[in-house]
Amino acid sequence: MIIGTRGSALALAQANIIERKLLDIGVETTKNIIRTSGDTFTDRPLHEVAGVGVFVRELDDKMTNGEVDIAVHSMKDLPTVRPEEFSTSAVLKRDSPYDVLLTNDGARIDELPPGAVIGTSSMRRRAQILRYRPDLEVQDLRGNINTRIKKLEEGLYDGILLAEAGLQRMEWEMDVERLLPGNFIPSANQGTIAVVTLAGTDAEDITEELDHQQTRIETEIERIVITDIEGGCTAPIGSFAQFVNDDEIHVRAEVLALDGSEQVQVEDYIPVDRYTEYARILANELVELGGKELVQRAVCQLVEKDF
Numbered sequence: 001m002i003i004g005t006r007g008s009a010l011a012l013a014q015a016n017i018i019e020r021k022l023l024d025i026g027v028e029t030t031k032n033i034i035r036t037s038g039d040t041f042t043d044r045p046l047h048e049v050a051g052v053g054v055f056v057r058e059l060d061d062k063m064t065n066g067e068v069d070i071a072v073h074s075m076k077d078l079p080t081v082r083p084e085e086f087s088t089s090a091v092l093k094r095d096s097p098y099d100v101l102l103t104n105d106g107a108r109i110d111e112l113p114p115g116a117v118i119g120t121s122s123m124r125r126r127a128q129i130l131r132y133r134p135d136l137e138v139q140d141l142r143g144n145i146n147t148r149i150k151k152l153e154e155g156l157y158d159g160i161l162l163a164e165a166g167l168q169r170m171e172w173e174m175d176v177e178r179l180l181p182g183n184f185i186p187s188a189n190q191g192t193i194a195v196v197t198l199a200g201t202d203a204e205d206i207t208e209e210l211d212h213q214q215t216r217i218e219t220e221i222e223r224i225v226i227t228d229i230e231g232g233c234t235a236p237i238g239s240f241a242q243f244v245n246d247d248e249i250h251v252r253a254e255v256l257a258l259d260g261s262e263q264v265q266v267e268d269y270i271p272v273d274r275y276t277e278y279a280r281i282l283a284n285e286l287v288e289l290g291g292k293e294l295v296q297r298a299v300c301q302l303v304e305k306d307f
Helices: 009-024 057-064 123-132 145-153 164-170 202-210 213-229 272-288 291-304
Strands: 002-006 030-034 070-074 086-091 099-103 117-120 137-140 159-163 176-179 193-198 237-243 248-256 263-271
Touching: 002 009, 002 057, 009 030, 009 070, 009 145, 009 164, 009 193, 009 202, 030 057, 057 070, 057 193, 086 202, 086 213, 099 145, 099 164, 117 123, 117 145, 123 137, 123 237, 123 248, 145 159, 145 164, 159 164, 164 176, 193 202, 213 237, 213 248, 213 272, 213 291, 248 272, 248 291, 263 272, 263 291, 272 291
Parallel strands: 002 030, 002 070, 117 137, 117 159
Antiparallel strands: 070 193, 086 193, 099 159, 099 176, 237 248, 248 263
16 A cells, blocks of 8 residues: 655654554555645745645545555644545554643743743644743744754754654654643644545555544544634644543643633533533533634734734
8 A cells, every 4th residue: 555645754754653553464555755735835834824734635635646545644734624535544542642842951931031932833832832921932933843953953942842742753852841731732633643545445444453442532522622613723722632531531622812811711521422422512612602703813813913
């Protein structure tokens, strides 16, 4: 089978994980590296690259055209609503869902001096760190994981925010500070690798063997909770579900103003056997609390570059 993947070091690391897992079940693969528009336009903030799922569409097209059999994605990049012809055939067991702060001198978030410059391309991370430390300066940071770390080392930033899962997949051990969900709720599906195929194909049947049911349920809840307020992958929204035991899942989600000055949040423990129903209840609560209005305001500000 042919695996379609982006060409960044992290994307290739994720594709290699799938390649090894398929080989373990007796399936040999080759890789087709696709350069996407999201990789091309690295000279501008991510929210200025048109459309939702900027890292996904080109791989979808290659699959439809028969050039690849399966596509490997960071699941958080997959749009909430997908065409019926595509199947998310496998959701791998989740790596770390958390954000981390990386600094040149090992300083923790509470040790940074006022005015320290933090780099991130995520509107959610921007809003959350400004809520926690409004005295910091947040600047846009694009590029692959290697490029971002190089910019930090060159002194362009005092610290940068990254997904811990990316460092894990690159097998890099770094002195980072893990930012826990009490103040930094992750993006929906962060830390999760997804395998996408065309529905009804042999590729779908084969890759379903890689699916991790518990992670699939967690990621589905995270998507349901933000469905009614979703403003695209660049909106300042966090959503995180985590099994507590076999019967209960802890769920929390939030929407923030771009500068972190406002937020609405929901949090609850929901039963596993009725998780869809209870996730919908939380989704409604998030809307009723004003989540949709906050997202709409944030999207307007992004268009106007008023942040």
